[in-house]
Amino acid sequence: MSDVLLKVSGVSVSIPTGQGAVHAVDDAAFSINKHEVFSLIGESGSGKSILGQAIMRLLPPNAVFSGKVELGGTEISALSEKEMQKVRGKTVASIAQNPYLAMNPGIRVGVQVAEPMRAHLGMNKEDAKARTCRALKYFDIIPAEVREREYPFQYSGGMLQRAMVAMGTAADPELIIADEPTKGVDVLKRRNIAAIFKKVASDGCAFLLITHDVGFARAMSNRIAVNYCGQIIEIAEKDAFFKGPLHPYSQALLDAVPERGMHPIPGSSPSMIEVPEGCRFHPRCPHKTERCLTNPPVVELEGRCVRCWMYA
Amino acid sequence: MLKAENLHCVYTSGLIKTVKKTAVCGIDIEIFPGETVAIVGESGCGKSTLAKMLVQQLVPASGEVFFDGTKLTGMSWKNLRKFMGKIQLIPQNPDDVVDPRWTVERSVAEPFVVCGGFTREEISANVNALFAEVGLSAEHKPRYPHELSGGELQRVVIARALALKPELLVCDEATSMLDVSVQAFIVAVLKEIQKKRGLGLVFITHDLEAAKAVSDRVLVMYAGEIVEEGKDVFDRPLHPYTRALLDAVRYASLEVVVPEEAGELPDGFSGCSYFRLCQERTDACEEPQKLRDVSGRLVRCWKAK
Numbered sequence: 001m002s003d004v005l006l007k008v009s010g011v012s013v014s015i016p017t018g019q020g021a022v023h024a025v026d027d028a029a030f031s032i033n034k035h036e037v038f039s040l041i042g043e044s045g046s047g048k049s050i051l052g053q054a055i056m057r058l059l060p061p062n063a064v065f066s067g068k069v070e071l072g073g074t075e076i077s078a079l080s081e082k083e084m085q086k087v088r089g090k091t092v093a094s095i096a097q098n099p100y101l102a103m104n105p106g107i108r109v110g111v112q113v114a115e116p117m118r119a120h121l122g123m124n125k126e127d128a129k130a131r132t133c134r135a136l137k138y139f140d141i142i143p144a145e146v147r148e149r150e151y152p153f154q155y156s157g158g159m160l161q162r163a164m165v166a167m168g169t170a171a172d173p174e175l176i177i178a179d180e181p182t183k184g185v186d187v188l189k190r191r192n193i194a195a196i197f198k199k200v201a202s203d204g205c206a207f208l209l210i211t212h213d214v215g216f217a218r219a220m221s222n223r224i225a226v227n228y229c230g231q232i233i234e235i236a237e238k239d240a241f242f243k244g245p246l247h248p249y250s251q252a253l254l255d256a257v258p259e260r261g262m263h264p265i266p267g268s269s270p271s272m273i274e275v276p277e278g279c280r281f282h283p284r285c286p287h288k289t290e291r292c293l294t295n296p297p298v299v300e301l302e303g304r305c306v307r308c309w310m311y312a
Numbered sequence: 313m314l315k316a317e318n319l320h321c322v323y324t325s326g327l328i329k330t331v332k333k334t335a336v337c338g339i340d341i342e343i344f345p346g347e348t349v350a351i352v353g354e355s356g357c358g359k360s361t362l363a364k365m366l367v368q369q370l371v372p373a374s375g376e377v378f379f380d381g382t383k384l385t386g387m388s389w390k391n392l393r394k395f396m397g398k399i400q401l402i403p404q405n406p407d408d409v410v411d412p413r414w415t416v417e418r419s420v421a422e423p424f425v426v427c428g429g430f431t432r433e434e435i436s437a438n439v440n441a442l443f444a445e446v447g448l449s450a451e452h453k454p455r456y457p458h459e460l461s462g463g464e465l466q467r468v469v470i471a472r473a474l475a476l477k478p479e480l481l482v483c484d485e486a487t488s489m490l491d492v493s494v495q496a497f498i499v500a501v502l503k504e505i506q507k508k509r510g511l512g513l514v515f516i517t518h519d520l521e522a523a524k525a526v527s528d529r530v531l532v533m534y535a536g537e538i539v540e541e542g543k544d545v546f547d548r549p550l551h552p553y554t555r556a557l558l559d560a561v562r563y564a565s566l567e568v569v570v571p572e573e574a575g576e577l578p579d580g581f582s583g584c585s586y587f588r589l590c591q592e593r594t595d596a597c598e599e600p601q602k603l604r605d606v607s608g609r610l611v612r613c614w615k616a617k
Contacts, residue, residue, distance in 0.1 A: 043491045045461070184489055186355045186518040191560040198566050212491045215521075219563035256496035258521035264497035269461075 005206050006032040006055070006092075006175055011067030011077075013047075013054050020273045021064075024050040026230045028067070029298075032175065037197075037207040039217035041253075042227030043269060048210045051227070052177045055208070056094050057084050072174065090120040093168040095178040099160040103152040109163050110136075110148030116171040135166040139196060158189050165196055169205065176200070177208045182216050194219055214257045218242060226250045229270055229280040236304040246306040249281045279309065313512050314343040314366065314399065314480055319375035321361050321536075335361040336536045339375075343480065348506065348513040350523035352557065353533035359516045360404075362533070363484040366514065367401040368392060379480075397423070397476030404485035406465040410457045416468045417453040423475040442471040446501055463494035467501060474505065480512040488517060499526055520546060520561045532557070535585040542609035550606060550616035553586045584613070 013025040024047040032038045042048050053059050055069055057076065069077040076087055088094075093116070096102035103112055113135060114128040123131070129148070136144040139162040152160055161181070168176050178197070182190045190213070197220060201207055211217055217224055224241045226234045226249065234247040245251050255263040267284035270276050276283055282292040291309050299311040321336040336358040343349055353359050364370035366377060368384055377384045379395055387395075403409055410419045421439050424430045430438070443453060446467040457465055466486065473481060483502065487495040503526070506513050517523050523530055524546045532540040532554050540551040549555045559565060583598035584590065590597065596614060603610045606617065 043493055187520065187557060187560040188354050191563060191566070194563055195566040214492060215561070215563070219566075253493060256493040258492075258495075258519065258525045262496040262499050262522070262525045264500045265493045 003033045004031045005034045005036075005072060006208070007068075007070040008051075008055065009068045009070075011051070011054055011065070011069065013050050013059060013063055013065050015050075015060065015063045017273075022272045023230050023275060024063075024272060025054060026275075028232050030225055030232060030235055032206055032208060034174070035201070035204050035206055036223065037201055037209065037221040038223050038225065039209040039211060039221035040225045040227055040232075041211055041214060041217050044212060045269065045272065046227045047230040047272070048212075048227050049179050052094070052179050052208065052210045056088060056092065056177060057081075058094075086120070089116040089173070090171050091173055092175045092177065093171070093173040095164050095168045095176060095181060097180040097183055099157065099164045100152065102164060103160065105152050108149055108151060109155065109160075113148070113163060113167045113170055116167065120171040132166075132170070135170060136163065139163070139166050141166070157185075158192060161193065162196060165200065169200055173205065175206045175208065177210070179210045180212070181209070182211060182213045190216060214254065215259070226253065229275060230272060231280060231307060232305075233281070233307045234305065236306075240302075240304060246301070246304065246311060247281075247308050248285045248287055248310075252284075279307075313345045313380060314341075315378040316341045316366060317376050317378075319362065319365055319377070320373045321358070321365060321370065322373045334536055336365070336372075339533075339536075339538055341366075341531065341538075343512045343514060345479065345512055346506070346510045347529065348515060348527045350515045350517060350527035350530045351533055352517060352520055352523050352530060354518055354557075357533045358536040359518075359533055360484050361536075363401060363482050363514070363516055367399050367482055368396070369401065397427070398478050399480045399482065400473035400476075400478040402466075402469055402473055402481060402483045402486045404489060406462070406469045407457065409469060410465065410472075412457050415454050415456055416460065416465075419457075420468060420472045420475065423472060427476065438475070442474055445474065445505065446471045447497075461494075462490055463497060466490065466494075466498055470498075470501065470505075474509075477509075478511065480514070481506075482514040482516070484516045485518070486515075487522065488519065495522070502526075520557055537585055537612060538603065538610070539586065539612045540610065541603075545609070550609060550611045551586075551613045552590050552592050556589075556591075 009029045011025055011028040014021045014023045028051055040048050054065060059065060068075060071087065071091060076084065110129065110132050114132045117123045117128045117131055132148055133144040136148055141147045141159055141162055155163065181193050194216060197207065209217060209220060218238065221238055224236060224238055225232050226247065228249050234245065234250050245254055252265040254260060256265055265284060270280060278293040279296045282288045287310060296307050296309045297312050298305055298307050301311055317340055319336055319339045323333045323335055325331050339362060351359050351362065361370065365372045372385060379398065384392060384395060410416065417439060420442055421435050424435045424438060448464065448467055452460065452464065487498050490498065502513065505511065515523065515526050529543055530545045531538050532545065532551065534553045540554050545554060546558065549558055582600045584601045587593055587597050601612045601614060603612050
């Protein structure tokens with residue numbers, strides 16, 4: 001058995017709108033190994049979240065999807081909706097950006113956390129409740145027996161986020177997709193989220209972290225993929241990436257973080273409807289040449305992937 | 313330039329059983345022309361309340377705010393109006409402060425209209441100059457707020473704040489909802505404007521690294537108090553709370569700290585406000601702590617040396 005858990009190949013998603021089709025994801029290809037924390041970083045509006053939704057098969061109904069997603073050997077992109085429901089929450093779970101929007105405000109937290117166990121593990125009410133209490137305790141929601149009977153609005157934001165993680169991990173998934181878990185959260189809470197994720201990851205769960213927070217990705221992940229304007233432009237091991245990013249956009253992105261002096265990236269993000277010809281970063285790139293007007297190849301270099309003519 | 317003394321703010325809630333919550337207690341702050349001061353602290357520590365009191369959007373429970381020697385607190389609304397243009401607030405969420413039914417051009421022109429004394433041509437010329445100053449092009453002008461990205465809208469808000477030639481900008485988490493690259497861009501725009509116009513800048517943020525990148529001087533706030541103030545706070549943090557913040561931003565230790573379960577402070581507790589979360593607390597911390605000068609740095613911790 002191979003170590004590859006999730007394999008995404010040639011995935012493209014476009015969403016028709018009034019102004020034309022938005023090419024949110026273009027030819028995405030990557031794989032996540034078992035027990036690995038994989039981060040997808042990029043600016044908002046670069047199509048990261050859509051890629052996460054495409055893997056979960058939770059795209060908006062009018063989105064056009066093509067490509068292949070394999071999870072543990074089965075091609076989940078070809079499953080029927082009914083079969084997919086058995087995969088969601090069981091093998092792959094997602095943790096949404098805003099816990100207050102993702103939880104049902106009218107149902108007790110304990111019932112919601114127990115739902116994956118009841119649906120996927122066939123547990124009866126009592127067993128599920130006992131296990132829910134254990135899970136809540138594990139994530140420091142105490143006293144669990146009391147807290148489990150409360151409603152989402154009675155929780156603080158951080159607690160509800162932890163309850164969401166408890167719900168995500170309830171049926172022991174092999175992969176968790178976390179979409180922007182740190183957006184708008186202050187530094188102390190961000191560190192807490194990182195600590196909880198580390199705890200879950202050490203139990204052997206793989207993560208796909210979708211984030212724009214470079215520091216968070218750095219603290220958490222084994223490998224990093226950089227997304228720009230719908231394309232994955234670089235995939236590398238964390239240490240190698242932070243030591244020397246290859247793609248000019250990755251370099252510019254790292255220079256923009258506060259630790260490195262906040263140098264802004266020249267130009268502005270392109271429209272996702274009329275994407276630039278050839279390399280999508282070329283209008284803002286300091287190293288552009290004539291050939292950047294044609295599509296750059298994906299170059300493999302010492303175990304890293306980069307979509308740039310400079311390395312061809 | 314701006315000076316605030318002993319600011320207090322108390323929020324009350326409930327009609328019958330009134331609950332009082334002190335958001336800011338006893339803050340002294342002074343801002344000099346052309347200086348960038350960062351105010352750092354976690355959410356709920358009173359940063360935004362302080363910002364609102366500085367720009368006179370909120371009346372402090374006690375304490376005074378002076379601008380160039382003139383006392384602003386307690387001034388009549390009519391007199392205060394002259395100063396409102398001098399101190400401007402840039403809020404966290406630009407969507408909250410621009411009218412969604414107006415084009416952004418009209419929003420930026422509004423201060424001139426409200427002040428009066430400008431001809432139509434002057435207003436249009438001023439608006440064009442402001443748009444150029446924040447790096448927006450003419451094609452952005454006829455758009456509506458929902459047609460702009462977060463970074464662009466934030467620049468519109470900055471352009472409007474600059475309209476009446478302010479001497480002080482208070483940025484309340486102006487960049488924390490934005491992406492790193494956009495954040496860097498907004499900061500670069502603000503810095504350039506500051507250099508050109510010699511503005512004072514108050515930069516409120518929870519991100520110490522961002523504060524370090526932009527500011528000359530840093531104030532660390534906790535529970536409505538200033539716990540540390542100085543220039544090289546990040547290289548040599550003296551207060552345990554500053555150290556905790558720095559560790560968090562660098563992910564130094566990945567242990568969960570749960571504030572809501574650390575226990576309540578006993579009634580009438582007058583000691584250090586960071587007492588219940590402090591790792592280094594001793595019995596002596598139950599004494600009230602005062603801001604002390606420790607080699608050019610103000611620290612509210614008796615242990616700092």
